[in-house]
Amino acid sequence: MLSDLTKGRLSSPAKTRYIAAYDTESPACLTACRKIVEIHKRFEMPATFFILGRTLDANSAEYRKLLDDPLFEIASHTYSHQMLRDNDFCGSVVSMGERRKEIFKGKEAVERVFERPCIGLRPGCGFDNAFRGEPKVLALVQEAGFRYTSSLLWGADYSLPALLREPFNYDAEGFGDLWELPGHGWHENLLKDHNHWGPRRLTLWPPPFPQAIPGRFCKTPEDEFEVNRVFLDRALKTEKPFVSLIWHPWSLAKFDPDMKMLELTFAYARHIGLKPCTYARLYKHVSGVGSPRILNKGTTS
Numbered sequence: 001m002l003s004d005l006t007k008g009r010l011s012s013p014a015k016t017r018y019i020a021a022y023d024t025e026s027p028a029c030l031t032a033c034r035k036i037v038e039i040h041k042r043f044e045m046p047a048t049f050f051i052l053g054r055t056l057d058a059n060s061a062e063y064r065k066l067l068d069d070p071l072f073e074i075a076s077h078t079y080s081h082q083m084l085r086d087n088d089f090c091g092s093v094v095s096m097g098e099r100r101k102e103i104f105k106g107k108e109a110v111e112r113v114f115e116r117p118c119i120g121l122r123p124g125c126g127f128d129n130a131f132r133g134e135p136k137v138l139a140l141v142q143e144a145g146f147r148y149t150s151s152l153l154w155g156a157d158y159s160l161p162a163l164l165r166e167p168f169n170y171d172a173e174g175f176g177d178l179w180e181l182p183g184h185g186w187h188e189n190l191l192k193d194h195n196h197w198g199p200r201r202l203t204l205w206p207p208p209f210p211q212a213i214p215g216r217f218c219k220t221p222e223d224e225f226e227v228n229r230v231f232l233d234r235a236l237k238t239e240k241p242f243v244s245l246i247w248h249p250w251s252l253a254k255f256d257p258d259m260k261m262l263e264l265t266f267a268y269a270r271h272i273g274l275k276p277c278t279y280a281r282l283y284k285h286v287s288g289v290g291s292p293r294i295l296n297k298g299t300t301s
């Protein structure tokens with residue numbers, strides 16, 4: 001049996017990466033992160049925590065203690081969740097001055113607390129067209145020193161789920177070194193009606209990915225895992241470079257305090273051979289920054 005498993009792996013090595021990622025954004029997230037971290041350490045599963053500057057500043061010593069681990073990337077979720085462009089569900093864009101503050105102060109908080117570079121920005125709520133056609137915002141993002149954004153978090157016309165979109169750069173806007181690394185699937189809080197929206201006009205017709213639309217709100221961790229599994233399977237089958245679901249510690253803990261869904265999802269990701277990763281490592285892979293090929297450039301020319 002062992003040799004069969006080895007043989008299977010060698011003949012079809014999975015290239016699809018799996019990234020566990022958390023939009024960490026409210027007071028309830030701290031307790032939730034304690035449980036989340038425990039599970040990550042047990043599974044030796046890396047993660048990216050996108051943290052709101054305001055949330056971090058409220059408990060900076062606690063967060064540093066909890067997340068300062070080589071397994072984890074710490075990235076920014078802006079300073080206080082203000083909109084960096086219009087979002088059909090979350091509200092209107094704030095002024096240019098406010099946007100600058102959200103981008104710069106959010107990054108500053110992560111770097112001050114963790115004393116390491118913060119290269120990624122996930123804006124509050126995300127958008128259905130990333131930062132396409134927003135050169136002024138991208139200029140701020142670049143000026144702040146970010147290397148990637150993770151802002152494509154919805155399907156077409158602000159529908160869910162967000163499809164399995166691949167990384168791209170903002171060359172068309174004049175920022176070819178800045179990368180977009182999308183998030184996929186549902187904003188899991190909406191799967192459980194945690195925003196108390198009730199039934200909403202959230203899915204697209206005709207649905208591009210009908211298997212990924214459950215017939216009702218999730219009631220159990222197993223229900224949620226079944227939704228996750230559809231995305232993991234599809235990413236692997238269609239040889240996507242990565243798959244990463246959109247999770248929120250406060251909502252995960254409210255629904256499933258033991259984080260059983262995480263255990264099911266991590267075990268399954270490993271079982272089907274996805275490669276655990278972080279957004280920072282995915283950025284290095286897609287951009288070539290930090291790879292031997294790039295580092296050698298100077299010495300060989």
Ligand SMILES: [Zn+2]
Nearest residue numbers: 023025124125
């Ligand atoms: Zn958020």
